[in-house]
Structures are given as structure tokens and as C-alpha cells.
Amino acid sequence: RRPRETFKILAHHRPSNILGKSLIVAMVDMEPNAASPPHTHGGSAVVACSIEGTVLNQMNSSAPFEVKKGGMWYEAPGCHHVRGENASKTEKASFFAVFVVDDEVVKNGYEGLLVIDQAIIDSDAA
Numbered sequence: 001r002r003p004r005e006t007f008k009i010l011a012h013h014r015p016s017n018i019l020g021k022s023l024i025v026a027m028v029d030m031e032p033n034a035a036s037p038p039h040t041h042g043g044s045a046v047v048a049c050s051i052e053g054t055v056l057n058q059m060n061s062s063a064p065f066e067v068k069k070g071g072m073w074y075e076a077p078g079c080h081h082v083r084g085e086n087a088s089k090t091e092k093a094s095f096f097a098v099f100v101v102d103d104e105v106v107k108n109g110y111e112g113l114l115v116i117d118q119a120i121i122d123s124d125a126a
Helices: 118-125
Strands: 006-013 021-030 045-052 054-059 065-068 072-075 081-086 093-102
Touching (some): 045 054, 065 072
Antiparallel strands (some): 045 072
């Protein structure tokens, strides 16, 4: 089993020009060989910016792609993030993620920002 990412909320704002939405900034750190299981983001629109290392991503049924330090990617609402991993087995990777999400999704906590596929949860429980 590969190590998981760490996810830390850095800021949570409710901009007055997008009523009913929260803007949340998070830092995601991935140790060497770390990977996120397939997941969605609770209907969020997400913009991410790599600040260290290289992240290998795959969204929906598109081809995998790498994002190096300084690169960015976008995940539309409803996007299925099927692959997210540190491309290196020896170096750390980190990125900022900015979420625009319905206030309702995060009113009782941030668990709704990273919704792991049910099949993964079921296989971990077995």
C-alpha cells in the first residue's frame, strides 16, 4: 500500500460576490511515492498549483498528465480525480489547492472536500 497525501486547510473565506459559496485554500503534501485514492471534491471547482516536485494526475477518462513545480491544473465541478500521485519515489511533491464549493458542503467540517470512491472504502474495510 502506498502512503497517502496530507491535507491542511490554510484559509476559508466566504466572498460577498459569490453568495452561498466558500473559497477554501489547502496545502497538499505528498511524500515520495504517495498517492491519493480515486475521489471527487464535493461539487467543488478546484485550481491547484504545484510548488514542489511533480504530480501525476488523471481526471475522468482523460490521459494522465504530469504537473511540475510552477504548473497548474483545473478540476471542474463533478470531476472524478481517478489518479493523483507523487511521480517520484525519492522526492516530495506539494501543491496548493483552491476550492470554490457550496457552503452547505463544508458547514460541518471539511470532509466533503475529498470524497473517496465507495469501492475503495469498501475494499479497505474488507
